[in-house]
Amino acid sequence: AQSVTQPDARVTVSEGASLQLRCKYSYSATPYLFWYVQYPRQGLQLLLKYYSGDPVVQGVNGFEAEFSKSNSSFHLRKASVHWSDSAVYFCAVSMRTNNNRIFFGDGTQLVVKP
Amino acid sequence: GGIITQTPKFLIGQEGQKLTLKCQQNFNHDTMYWYRQDSGKGLRLIYYSITENDLQKGDLSEGYDASREKKSSFSLTVTSAQKNEMAVFLCASSIGVGDTQYFGPGTRLLVL
Known part of the structure; x- marks a missing residue:
């Protein structure tokens, strides 16, 4: 079974x-790969997504992610975090076939200390 | 751009009560979703709908009903609220299944 x-x-x-x-x-x-962010008391917002091509994709607010086929990974990176980046970040995948839904990971809570 | 509206924002119910949550989107998206999010946890898919009048069960459909009478709206019913239940219900929409999902702000449920 598919998992994230x-x-x-x-x-x-x-x-x-x-x-x-x-x-x-x-x-x-x-798969198709996504990173979403959830700020307190809000829904999820898309940060970036990877469909194909360059394995490094750029997103909003200076975030980027790198797809690695050999490692089956899609890690999210930022060079310099700001306190406003404190939020929960969700990774998600969907398969490249018809009617295949997105599966979300359990999320990572990011705390940025001043 | 578009927007997803969820009503109500807060919902307080009694044990055993039937409760209905509503979601509207103006993206003209075909696919809509309902997720449940418990405090500090990830998202669990309850129901999704690929197109108008379609319903697909997710991982957590027991105890819930859903309805998609129009392309723009998707309702979720908690068939019998459980005492001390507390969760956030998130609605989302996308062009198709597997495409980028756009989320509403959520409905916060508390059952007394």
């Missing part, structure tokens, strides 16, 4: 530090 794993439930970093949030999926073919 975010191994870190919570990550704490200092403002200005770099960030990596990990995401691994289990599927033999290359």
Whole structure:
């Protein structure tokens, strides 16, 4: 069965530090890959997505993610975090066949210390 | 751009009560979804609808009914609210299944 794993439930970093949030999926073919962010008391918003091509995709607010087929991963990165980046980040995958839904990971809570 | 509206924003119910949550989207998207999010947890798919009048069960459909009478709206009914239940219900829509989903702000449920 398809699954998405975010191994870190919570990550704490200092403002200005770099960030990596990990995401691994289990599927033999290359899926569509997404990162969403959820700010307190809001719905989820799309940060970036990967469909094909360049494995490094750029998103909003300086976020980027790198797809690795060999590692079945899609890690999210940011060079320098801001306190306003504190939120919950969800990785999601969907298969490249008709009527295949998106599966979400359990999320990683990011806390940025001032 | 478009927007997803969920009503009500807050819903307080009694044990055993039937409760209905509504979702409207103006993206003209074919596919709509209902998710449940418990505090500090991920999203669990309750129902989704690929097109008007279609319904597909998700991973958590027991205890819920859904209805998609129009392309723009998708309703979810909690058939019998459980005492002390507390969760956020998120509605989303997308062009097709597997495409980018756009989310509403959520309905917060509390059952006394």
